[in-house]
Amino acid sequence: MKHNLLFAGKNFIRMILLLAAVSVATFALVSASPIDPLQANVGQAALGSMSEAQKEKLRSYWGVDEPPVQRYLNWAKDALRGDFGTSLLYRQPVTSVIAVKLSNSLFLLVIAWIISGLLGFLLGVIAGVFRGRPADRLVKGYCLVIASTPAFWLALLLLLIFSVWLKVLPIGLSVPIGMEASGVTFLDRVRHAILPALTLSITGISNVALHTREKMIDIMESDYVLFAQARGEKAGSIVRRHALRNVLLPALTLQFASISEIIGGSVLVEQVFSYPGLGQAAVAAGTGSDVPLLMGITLITAAIVFLGNFIANLLYGVVDPRIRKGGRRT
Amino acid sequence: MSCTGKRHILEIDELSVSFYQYENDHSSRQVELPVISRLSVSVHEGEIVAVVGSSGSGKSLLAHAILGMLPYNARVSGQMYFDGELLTAEKMKELRGNKIAFVPQSTTYLDPLMKVGEQVSQGRKNAARRQRQRSLFARYGLEKDVDNKYPFECSGGMTRRVLLTSALMDEPELIIADEPTPGMDLALAKKSMEDFRIFADEGHGVLLITHDIELALEVADRVAVFYAGTTIEEAPVADFASEETLRHPYTKALWRAMPQNGFVPLPGVQPYVKDMPQGCPFGPRCSMYSEKCQGDIPMQRVGCATVRCVQYKGEPLAVEAHHIHGETAPAPHHTKT
Ligand SMILES: Nc1ncnc2c1ncn2[C@@H]1O[C@H](COP(=O)(O)OP(=O)(O)OP(=O)(O)O)[C@@H](O)[C@H]1O
Ligand code: SF4
Numbered sequence: 203m204k205h206n207l208l209f210a211g212k213n214f215i216r217m218i219l220l221l222a223a224v225s226v227a228t229f230a231l232v233s234a235s236p237i238d239p240l241q242a243n244v245g246q247a248a249l250g251s252m253s254e255a256q257k258e259k260l261r262s263y264w265g266v267d268e269p270p271v272q273r274y275l276n277w278a279k280d281a282l283r284g285d286f287g288t289s290l291l292y293r294q295p296v297t298s299v300i301a302v303k304l305s306n307s308l309f310l311l312v313i314a315w316i317i318s319g320l321l322g323f324l325l326g327v328i329a330g331v332f333r334g335r336p337a338d339r340l341v342k343g344y345c346l347v348i349a350s351t352p353a354f355w356l357a358l359l360l361l362l363i364f365s366v367w368l369k370v371l372p373i374g375l376s377v378p379i380g381m382e383a384s385g386v387t388f389l390d391r392v393r394h395a396i397l398p399a400l401t402l403s404i405t406g407i408s409n410v411a412l413h414t415r416e417k418m419i420d421i422m423e424s425d426y427v428l429f430a431q432a433r434g435e436k437a438g439s440i441v442r443r444h445a446l447r448n449v450l451l452p453a454l455t456l457q458f459a460s461i462s463e464i465i466g467g468s469v470l471v472e473q474v475f476s477y478p479g480l481g482q483a484a485v486a487a488g489t490g491s492d493v494p495l496l497m498g499i500t501l502i503t504a505a506i507v508f509l510g511n512f513i514a515n516l517l518y519g520v521v522d523p524r525i526r527k528g529g530r531r532t
Numbered sequence: 533m534s535c536t537g538k539r540h541i542l543e544i545d546e547l548s549v550s551f552y553q554y555e556n557d558h559s560s561r562q563v564e565l566p567v568i569s570r571l572s573v574s575v576h577e578g579e580i581v582a583v584v585g586s587s588g589s590g591k592s593l594l595a596h597a598i599l600g601m602l603p604y605n606a607r608v609s610g611q612m613y614f615d616g617e618l619l620t621a622e623k624m625k626e627l628r629g630n631k632i633a634f635v636p637q638s639t640t641y642l643d644p645l646m647k648v649g650e651q652v653s654q655g656r657k658n659a660a661r662r663q664r665q666r667s668l669f670a671r672y673g674l675e676k677d678v679d680n681k682y683p684f685e686c687s688g689g690m691t692r693r694v695l696l697t698s699a700l701m702d703e704p705e706l707i708i709a710d711e712p713t714p715g716m717d718l719a720l721a722k723k724s725m726e727d728f729r730i731f732a733d734e735g736h737g738v739l740l741i742t743h744d745i746e747l748a749l750e751v752a753d754r755v756a757v758f759y760a761g762t763t764i765e766e767a768p769v770a771d772f773a774s775e776e777t778l779r780h781p782y783t784k785a786l787w788r789a790m791p792q793n794g795f796v797p798l799p800g801v802q803p804y805v806k807d808m809p810q811g812c813p814f815g816p817r818c819s820m821y822s823e824k825c826q827g828d829i830p831m832q833r834v835g836c837a838t839v840r841c842v843q844y845k846g847e848p849l850a851v852e853a854h855h856i857h858g859e860t861a862p863a864p865h866h867t868k869t
C-alpha cells in the first residue's frame with residue numbers, strides 16, 4: 203500500500219514536471235513562429251486600412267506587444283489557478299472550447315483505439331503463431347503496406363470510395379451540416395465518425411499487430427514453450443495456456459503507449475475529414491497563433507498520453523506477478 | 533545388441549546436427565555450423581546411461597534433438613529408434629510427454645507467468661493429476677505453499693526439483709534428464725538418483741546428462757563420453773575401475789583427472805565447432821596422435837563397449853540392418869549379434 207502511494211506520488215510529480223516542460227516548449231515554439239498573428243487573423247488589406255490606435259488594440263489582444271517571457275509568466279500564473287484564458291479565435295474560454303472538441307475527438311479516438319488494439323492484437327497473435335504460413339504473410343503484407351501509406355492519403359482514399367463514389371457516408375464534419383445541436387442523434391454522430399475512425403484504426407492496427415507478432419514469435423521460440431511441447435502439450439493448449447498469458451503484458455503496455463500515436467494520427471485525419479475535434483483545433487490554433495488555446499490543447503494531450511503510460515504501469519503491476527509480488531518496478 | 537542382451541529403449545545412430553547461420557551481420561551467405569557429428573548412443577531397458585562431457589560438447593543438443601526441440605535453423609540427420617521403431621517427427625510428437633519425459637537444464641524452461649504447481653500438473657481441473665503433483669512435490673520436500681509460487685519466487689534448487697517432478701508426473705518409458713542435480717542439496721540429489729534407479733529397475737530407461745563424472749559412475753550402468761559433438765566412447769561403468777579397462781585416450785584422461793586417481797588435469801581445451809580439426813577431434817590433445825588419425829574414424833564395437841579411435845579394431849556398429857527387420861516384424865525383444 204505504502205509502496206503504491208509512493209509510486210503514484212512519484213508519477214504525479216513527474217507529470218507536473220512534464221506538463222511544465224511541455225508548456226515552456228510550446229510557448230517557445232509559438233513565439234519563434236514566423237507567423238504574424240495580426241496578418242494571419244486580420245488580413246494584410248484590413249490591417250493596412252486601420253488606424254494606429256486600432257492596430258494597438260489588436261496587438262494587445264493578440265499579445266504581441268509584451269516580451270514572450272512576460273507573457274509566459276502571465277499565462278502560467280493564471281493556469282496555476284485553473285484559468286487557461288480565452289481562445290482568441292473562438293472567443294470562448296479555452297476550457298470550454300477544449301471540452302467540446304475533446305468530446306468530439308474522444309468519440310473517434312476511443313473507437314479507433316479499441317478497434318486497432320483488439321484487431322491488432324488478434325492479427326499479431328495469429329501471425330506469430332502461424333509464422334511463415336499464409337496467414338502470417340497476409341498479416342505482414344497488410345501491415346507493411348499500411349505502414350508505408352501516409353494516413354492522410356488513406357483518409358482521402360476512403361473518402362473517395364465511401365463518400366464520393368458509393369455515397370454511403372458523409373464527407374466531413376461531426377454532425378450533419380446545418381442541423382440544430384438538439385436534433386443530432388447518436389446515429390448521426392456515429393455515421394460521421396465512421397470514416398475518420400476507420401482511417402485511424404487501419405493505420406493503428408498495423409503497428410499493434412507487428413509488435414504483437416514480434417513478441418509472439420519470441421514466445422513461441424522460448425524455452426518454456428519448447429518445454430511445454432516436449433511435455434506433449436498440443437499447439438492450441440500452448441497458445442492458450444502459455445503464449446497468450448505472456449504476450450498480454452507487452453500488448454497491454456503497447457496498447458496504452460499507442461494512445462500518443464492515435465492522437466498524433468488524429469490531427470491529420472481530422473484535418474482531411476474536417477472533423478471538428480481536438481486535432482483540427484490544434485492546427486487552427488497553431489496556424490492562427492491562438493496561444494492560449496494551443497497551450498491548453500498541448501497540455502491536455504500531454505496529460506492524456508502521460509495518463510495512458512501511467513495506467514499501463516499500474517496494470518503491469520496488477521497483472522505481472524513478478525512485479526505484484528516482488529515489488530520491483532522497472 | 534549389447535552384452536546384456538536387453539531390449540533397446542532408445543537407440544541413436546550417427547546423429548548429426550548443424551545450425552545454419554548467417555556468416556556475419558552484413559552477409560547474406562549462410563554457413564553450416566556442425567555441432568553434433570555422427571553421434572551414437574543407446575539406452576536399454578533397466579538402464580541408466582550417463583552422458584558425460586565438458587560444457588559445449590553437445591549434451592543438451594542431443595536431448596533437444598531427440599525431443600524435436602531444436603530451433604528452426606537446425607538440420608538433423610541420422611536415425612533414432614524408440615522401442616525398435618524409427619523415431620520420426622510425427623512419432624516423436626506422439627511419444628513426448630507420454631512415453632518420453634524430459635527434465636530440462638535451466639529455469640527458463642518454466643513459464644514465468646504460471647504457478648509451478650499448475651505447470652507441473654498441466655492444468656487445474658484434473659484432480660488426480662493435481663494430487664499426483666502434490667505428492668511428488670511433497671516427496672521432494674516442496675511444501676504446499678510452493679504449489680502457488682511463480683518460478684521467479686523459487687530458488688535454484690527448488691526449480692530443479694519442480695523440473696524433476698514434471699518428468700515423474702506421467703509413466704514414461706524413458707526419462708531424459710539434462711543436468712537435474714546442480715543446486716539441489718546432497719540428500720535431495722541422492723533421492724532423485726534413487727528414484728531414477730527405481731524407475732530404471734522397473735524396466736524403463738534413463739538418459740542422464742551430466743558433467744559430473746563421479747555422479748555418473750555412482751548411479752549409471754553405462755557411460756557415454758562426449759567430446760566436441762560426438763560420442764568417443766560408450767562403456768559399462770565397471771570399465772571405469774581402472775585406466776587400463778578404458779579405451780579412448782580422452783576417457784583415460786578424464787579418469788586420471790578424477791581426484792581419487794591422481795587429479796591430473798588434461799592440458800588444452802575442446803575445439804569449438806568453427807575450428808574443428810581434420811579427422812579425430814581429440815587429435816590436437818592426444819599423445820597417441822598419428823597420421824592415421826587424420827582420416828574418417830568410425831565408431832567401433834569392442835567387447836561390451838564402443839569406441840571411436842584408430843587404435844582399436846572391432847566390428848562396425850550396424851544398427852540399420854538390424855532395424856529393417858524390426859520394422860517389418862516389430863519385435864520388442866530383439867537381440868543383436
Ligand atoms: N542455436 C544454436 N546455434 C548455434 N550454435 C549452438 C546453438 N545451440 C547450441 N549451440 C552450440 O552447440 C554446442 C553444444 O551446445 P550444448 O548446449 O549441447 O552443450 P552442453 O554439452 O549441453 O553444455 P553444458 O554442459 O554447458 O550444458 C555449443 O558449442 C553451442 O555453442
Ligand atoms: S584417433 Fe588418434 S588422435 Fe584420436 S584419440 Fe585415437 S589415437 Fe588419439
Ligand SMILES: [Mg+2]
Nearest residue numbers: 591592593637
Ligand atoms: Mg547443456
